Amino acid sequence: MLETPALLAHSADLELVIRHVLAGLGHGIHAGRERGAGVEFSEYRAYAPGDEWRRVDWKLLARADRYYVREAERDSHVATWLVLDATASMAEPSRRVDGLSKHWYARTALACVAAIAQRQGDAFGLLVVSNGKVEFTPASRGPRHLQRVLAALQRATPSGVLPDAETLRASLHFARSQSMLFAATDALDWPSPLGEALVRLRHMRHDVRLLALRTEAEAEADFATGHAYRDPEAGAGLHSFTRADRDAYSAALESHFAAVRTACRQHDVPLCEARIEQPLGEILRKWLRNPEARRP
Amino acid sequence: MTSMQPLWWFALPVLLLPVWWHMRKRERTRTDLLATARFLPAAAPQQQRVLRWTDVLLLLVRLALLATLIAWLAVVAMPWKGDTVFIDPSLETSPWAAQQVQSAGMGAAAREPLPADLWNWLARNEHEWRPGARFLILAPGAAMPALPPRLAHATDLRLAPPPAAASEPPAATRMQPRERHIVVSAPAERLPRWQALFTAFGTAADGANRYVLSDTPTAVTELIVWDHADTDPPASWKAPLWWRTTNTNGQTQTPQGLTWTAPQWPVQDVDAARALYERWQAAIAPAPAYPMRAQALKAERSHPLPTPLARSPEWLALALLALFVIERILTHARRR
Numbered sequence: 001m002l003e004t005p006a007l008l009a010h011s012a013d014l015e016l017v018i019r020h021v022l023a024g025l026g027h028g029i030h031a032g033r034e035r036g037a038g039v040e041f042s043e044y045r046a047y048a049p050g051d052e053w054r055r056v057d058w059k060l061l062a063r064a065d066r067y068y069v070r071e072a073e074r075d076s077h078v079a080t081w082l083v084l085d086a087t088a089s090m091a092e093p094s095r096r097v098d099g100l101s102k103h104w105y106a107r108t109a110l111a112c113v114a115a116i117a118q119r120q121g122d123a124f125g126l127l128v129v130s131n132g133k134v135e136f137t138p139a140s141r142g143p144r145h146l147q148r149v150l151a152a153l154q155r156a157t158p159s160g161v162l163p164d165a166e167t168l169r170a171s172l173h174f175a176r177s178q179s180m181l182f183a184a185t186d187a188l189d190w191p192s193p194l195g196e197a198l199v200r201l202r203h204m205r206h207d208v209r210l211l212a213l214r215t216e217a218e219a220e221a222d223f224a225t226g227h228a229y230r231d232p233e234a235g236a237g238l239h240s241f242t243r244a245d246r247d248a249y250s251a252a253l254e255s256h257f258a259a260v261r262t263a264c265r266q267h268d269v270p271l272c273e274a275r276i277e278q279p280l281g282e283i284l285r286k287w288l289r290n291p292e293a294r295r296p
Numbered sequence: 297m298t299s300m301q302p303l304w305w306f307a308l309p310v311l312l313l314p315v316w317w318h319m320r321k322r323e324r325t326r327t328d329l330l331a332t333a334r335f336l337p338a339a340a341p342q343q344q345r346v347l348r349w350t351d352v353l354l355l356l357v358r359l360a361l362l363a364t365l366i367a368w369l370a371v372v373a374m375p376w377k378g379d380t381v382f383i384d385p386s387l388e389t390s391p392w393a394a395q396q397v398q399s400a401g402m403g404a405a406a407r408e409p410l411p412a413d414l415w416n417w418l419a420r421n422e423h424e425w426r427p428g429a430r431f432l433i434l435a436p437g438a439a440m441p442a443l444p445p446r447l448a449h450a451t452d453l454r455l456a457p458p459p460a461a462a463s464e465p466p467a468a469t470r471m472q473p474r475e476r477h478i479v480v481s482a483p484a485e486r487l488p489r490w491q492a493l494f495t496a497f498g499t500a501a502d503g504a505n506r507y508v509l510s511d512t513p514t515a516v517t518e519l520i521v522w523d524h525a526d527t528d529p530p531a532s533w534k535a536p537l538w539w540r541t542t543n544t545n546g547q548t549q550t551p552q553g554l555t556w557t558a559p560q561w562p563v564q565d566v567d568a569a570r571a572l573y574e575r576w577q578a579a580i581a582p583a584p585a586y587p588m589r590a591q592a593l594k595a596e597r598s599h600p601l602p603t604p605l606a607r608s609p610e611w612l613a614l615a616l617l618a619l620f621v622i623e624r625i626l627t628h629a630r631r632r
Contacts, residue, residue: 092331102331188331218332228339229330238327240339252335 014150017108018115024281025112044068050143078180079125079139080117082110082149084156085185085194086130088232091158092186094276095217102213103158105276106184109211111153112284113182118146126152127171129194131160134171139179161233165193172197180207182287187212189233190260199267210264211287212273218253219275221246298423298599300371300606307366314358318350354626361619368608368616373423379405380425382414383434387456393434396454400432410435415445422448422600439585446596455590473498473506479513479535482523486562490521493562497573518580520553523561537579 047056047067060068084106094100110126117124118141125139126149137152163171183198187210202208217223228238241249257273264271272287299305330336349355379402387393397403410433411417418431425431431451438453445451480490494507513520513533520535525542529552538555548555563569 089331091329186331188334223330224328228327229333229336230327231333232329232331234334238339239330239333239336241336245337248337249332249335253332256335 014108014111014154018112021108021112021281021284022115025285043071045071048144050147052143079123079177080113081139081179081181082114082124082126083181083183083185083194083198084110084126084128084130084153085162085183086128086156086158087162087189088159089186089188090213091232092215092218094215095223096215096277100276101158102186102215102276103156105213105274105280106211107153107156108280109284109287110182110184111150112280113288114146114149114153116288118143124149128152128156129162129168130156130158132163132167133160134163134167136171162189162192162194165196168193168197172201178206180209182209182211184211184213186214187257187260190256190263195260195263198269199263202267202269208269209287210269210271211283212257212260212271214273214275216275216277221250221253298373298375300373300423300600300602301369301604302602304366304370307369308363310366311359311362314355314362318352318355320350351626351630354623354630357619357623357626361616361623364612364616364619368612371606371608372612373606375424375426375429377406377425377429379430379432381405381407381432381434382410383407384410384436384456386436387434390456392456396434397432400452400454402430402432405430405432414438415441416605418445418447418451419601420603420605423606425449427598438588440588445593447593448595448597448600450595451593453588453590453593473503476505476507476519477514477517478507478509478519478521479511479517479533480509480521480523481511481529482521482561486523489562490523493569496569500573501577519576521561537576 044057044060045068047069051069055069057068057070060066086103090101090103090106092102114124114126121141123139123141124145126135126137128135135152135156137149140148162168181198181201183194185194187195189195198208198210223241225242228240230236230238261271261273263269272283274283274286381397381402383393397405414433414435427448429449431447431449433451433453434456435453436456438455478494480487480494482490491509494509498505498507510517513535517535519537519539520529520533522529522538522540529538529540531552533552535553538550538553539561540555540557541559541561542557543559544557545559546557548557563572
């Protein structure tokens with residue numbers, strides 16, 4: 001049905017997209033330390049919309065004529081943090097596929113991660129970095145929190161520039177216990193306050209995973225010549241693009257991403273590079289795969 | 297070409313507005329947002345100010361529309377008429393008129409029927425005549441205006457001599473008597489006396505009027521005689537003049553019309569009847585105009601005075617409407 005990012009991008013319903021992507025992904029992406037819900041029974045709770053049907057106690061329904069949900073005594077030690085780079089450069093559209101942009105791709109990938117975390121019973125929180133500010137959604141569990149995070153993701157619009165190092169440092173105080181950090185960005189600002197913050201978190205022994213997004217047009221230097229181009233984050237300066245500039249552009253871009261790769265390897269941050277025209281499921285699987293398993 | 301409202305020409309700078317709208321400063325380079333623009337070589341901004349006219353046809357139509365509007369408001373006139381004889385229709389065929397035209401040397405001049413309000417009409421329409429044109433006015437009589445006419449053209453007013461009595465046709469065939477509608481409501485014993493009174497009135501003024509008596513008023517009723525001292529007339533009856541019987545002599549204005557009252561209607565003796573008739577005729581007939589002598593008026597000024605009474609010709613208004621329609625159509629077509 002929704003096979004390509006092109007078709008997915010036309011669906012406004014983030015939840016539908018998540019369901020579709022995760023259906024193709026299967027389970028067992030991340031081995032949660034806890035089993036599924038309901039291992040150690042603790043209490044009954046009234047059913048609320050969004051609860052899974054399999055957790056409804058049907059015998060109790062037959063007795064009491066009300067829906068009750070079995071709550072389990074469980075506490076995951078892993079908190080998942082989602083970091084969305086929503087600066088102006090993330091609005092870069094795919095010049096091949098209508099309606100698809102880096103922002104859409106990053107947002108959807110993070111929503112999928114949030115949904116996976118919710119299914120596994122992990123706590124998850126969200127940071128939206130946009131317009132020089134950090135919008136912070138504290139970590140929590142449960143389907144309602146997933147809705148809250150999805151709403152925050154829907155609300156985010158790409159604008160402005162990254163916040164400075166001070167603001168980021170003040171906002172990243174959360175990571176006390178061991179946590180996983182999923183950051184989706186275009187990595188065009190590097191070194192950047194965001195990159196430094198991620199590296200610092202990595203040194204605090206958090207599991208930081210970076211997703212660097214590019215468009216195919218960018219990677220192949222394949223956009224219209226003869227136009228003047230403006231950097232959405234740099235102000236009024238104009239840049240020209242002609243056929244002669246193509247090689248220089250490719251070389252500059254390649255060296256930039258080589259530097260990003262080197263920095264990530266140096267600090268042991270797994271970097272997942274993706275083009276937004278690639279299928280989201282594949283990229284998600286690559287992003288979430290345990291990096292230790294890949295190592296020789 | 298003259299203009300009757302020359303101040304409107306100061307509105308001409310309005311024509312600059314469409315010129316300004318249609319002038320576009322074109323930017324030569326289009327700019328696009330690109331996230332990786334920082335890896336491209338910097339370029340100097342290449343924006344040229346190239347004047348370009350957009351929709352030239354629409355611009356021309358708009359200019360024409362505005363210019364026509366201003367010309368219409370300024371009452372532009374092209375004086376094209378020459379010497380003209382204004383002649384009363386009753387004198388068209390008279391030998392006297394032909395002789396006057398010949399003696400004035402205006403045998404080749406155009407002829408126009410004499411307008412009703414002569415001097416005002418001339419002041420209003422004078423701008424249609426060329427500066428040197430002369431007017432010859434042939435009329436049986438002319439009313440003196442309050443101020444002597446001061447026109448921009450030499451005007452010769454000649455009055456026809458009064459027709460000789462002998463050549464006058466008999467009164468009976470000359471004109472039909474005019475019908476005057478009277479309503480008389482009176483007791484049966486006084487009704488014949490009222491009829492006799494109005495018959496006597498009918499013989500006055502050489503039989504120019506014929507009095508028609510009836511019972512109920514119509515729209516043309518001029519006079520209602522209400523000869524009942526004790527009752528009031530129906531409220532729906534209306535006439536310009538009422539004669540009513542009451543116990544006082546006098547004149548009152550009522551919603552139904554002006555009312556003359558007297559204790560004793562109808563009048564009994566001849567002198568009273570004559571006095572009543574003359575009073576009545578004086579009340580309804582307009583005062584005769586003071587006659588103007590035949591005279592030649594010099595041109596008092598070189599150009600006709602601008603007058604707010606002057607009106608632009610109709611074809612200019614039609615052209616304005618047509619231009620407006622064309623402008624709307626073109627604008628709509630451009631938007632599609």
